[in-house]
Amino acid sequence: xxxxxxxxxxxxxxxxxxxxxxxxxxxxxxxxxxxxxxxxxxxxxxxxxxxxxxxxxxxxxxxxxxxxxxxxxxxxxxxxxxxxxxxxxxxxxxxxxxxxxxxxxxxxxxxxxx
Amino acid sequence: xxxxxxxxxxxxxxxxxxxxxxxxxxxxxxxxxxxxxxxxxxxxxxxxxxxxxxxxxxxxxxxxxxxxxxxxxxxxxxxxxxxxxxxxxxxxxxxxxxxxxxxxxxxxxxxxxxxx
Numbered sequence: 001x002x003x004x005x006x007x008x009x010x011x012x013x014x015x016x017x018x019x020x021x022x023x024x025x026x027x028x029x030x031x032x033x034x035x036x037x038x039x040x041x042x043x044x045x046x047x048x049x050x051x052x053x054x055x056x057x058x059x060x061x062x063x064x065x066x067x068x069x070x071x072x073x074x075x076x077x078x079x080x081x082x083x084x085x086x087x088x089x090x091x092x093x094x095x096x097x098x099x100x101x102x103x104x105x106x107x108x109x110x111x112x113x114x
Numbered sequence: 115x116x117x118x119x120x121x122x123x124x125x126x127x128x129x130x131x132x133x134x135x136x137x138x139x140x141x142x143x144x145x146x147x148x149x150x151x152x153x154x155x156x157x158x159x160x161x162x163x164x165x166x167x168x169x170x171x172x173x174x175x176x177x178x179x180x181x182x183x184x185x186x187x188x189x190x191x192x193x194x195x196x197x198x199x200x201x202x203x204x205x206x207x208x209x210x211x212x213x214x215x216x217x218x219x220x221x222x223x224x225x226x227x228x229x230x
Contacts, residue, residue: 031215042205043220090157096215100147100166103218105159 002027002095006106013083013113020079021109023093028073030097034066037090037108046091049076083113116141118208118221126227127196135191135224137206143167145211148182148189149218154202162204165189166211196228 003026013019023032031050035043046066047055055068070076080087093106117140127133139148150162163173165182173180177194193200203225207218 031217033217042222043218045217045219048217092159094218098212098215100211101215102161102164103149103215107158110157 001102002029002097002104004093004095004104004106006093006109008109009107010110011112013111015084015113017083018079018081019083019109019111020077021091021093023076023078023095023106025074025095025104029095030073031095032070032076033094033096034068034076034078035092035094037092039089043092046078080111083111085113087111088113116143116146116208116210116219118206118219120204120206120221120224122224123222124225124227126229129197129228129230130195131228132192132194133196133226133228135193135204135206135226137189137191137221139187139189139206139208141208141210143210147209147211149207149209150180150189150191151205151207152202153205153223159205162191193226196226198228198230201226201228 005024007022033048034046036046037043045058046061047057049055049068049070051070051073067079090108090110092108094103096103119138146167148165152160170182179192181190203223205223206221209218210216
């Protein structure tokens with residue numbers, strides 16, 4: 001299965017600033033997903049990122065707030081823009097080459113906004 | 115629409131007790147996949163099992179077992195002789211059987227606390 005390197009692992013940011021999270025995969029994958037896990041909550045899908053096309057955002061998430069890039073089949077970034085304390089969460093990327101092959105998750109980025 | 119319900123928010127047991135974590139799902143698809151993940155306090159997601167909708171056989175892996183029943187749309191997880199190291203949040207998840215893969219939809223999770 002694929003191995004994901006997610007960076008940074010954690011960060012403390014000032015409100016109003018932006019943070020870009022990177023996920024590097026050791027193999028080419030079709031589908032990449034970005035999730036948010038608020039404190040004590042489950043994983044909520046932010047968007048699906050396909051290479052060569054615009055990301056598809058879930059209800060409640062917008063591109064201006066969470067711009068995503070997917071320049072190739074092994075890399076993606078998620079930016080959390082104009083941060084507020086409510087954005088304090090763990091952000092995770094995930095990849096799959098098909099449900100039958102399973103899903104791999106990054107180790108997560110623990111973001112605290114002060 | 116797909117949905118996963120884990121009605122048990124928190125469960126507390128004493129070591130060596132057996133515990134069952136419930137998962138009920140909703141989907142209109144005839145072909146789908148179900149998953150269980152463990153999230154220990156360190157935060158990483160640990161894959162436990164994947165089951166497709168055509169395979170209703172129960173599975174046992176050491177102290178872990180899974181009971182998949184399509185008739186009741188349930189995919190329950192039992193830990194036998196629980197240990198303190200089993201303390202974690204457990205998530206049940208569901209996805210379509212799309213060729214290229216679609217996102218996992220997670221239940222709210224069940225926090226299991228095992229005391230010694």
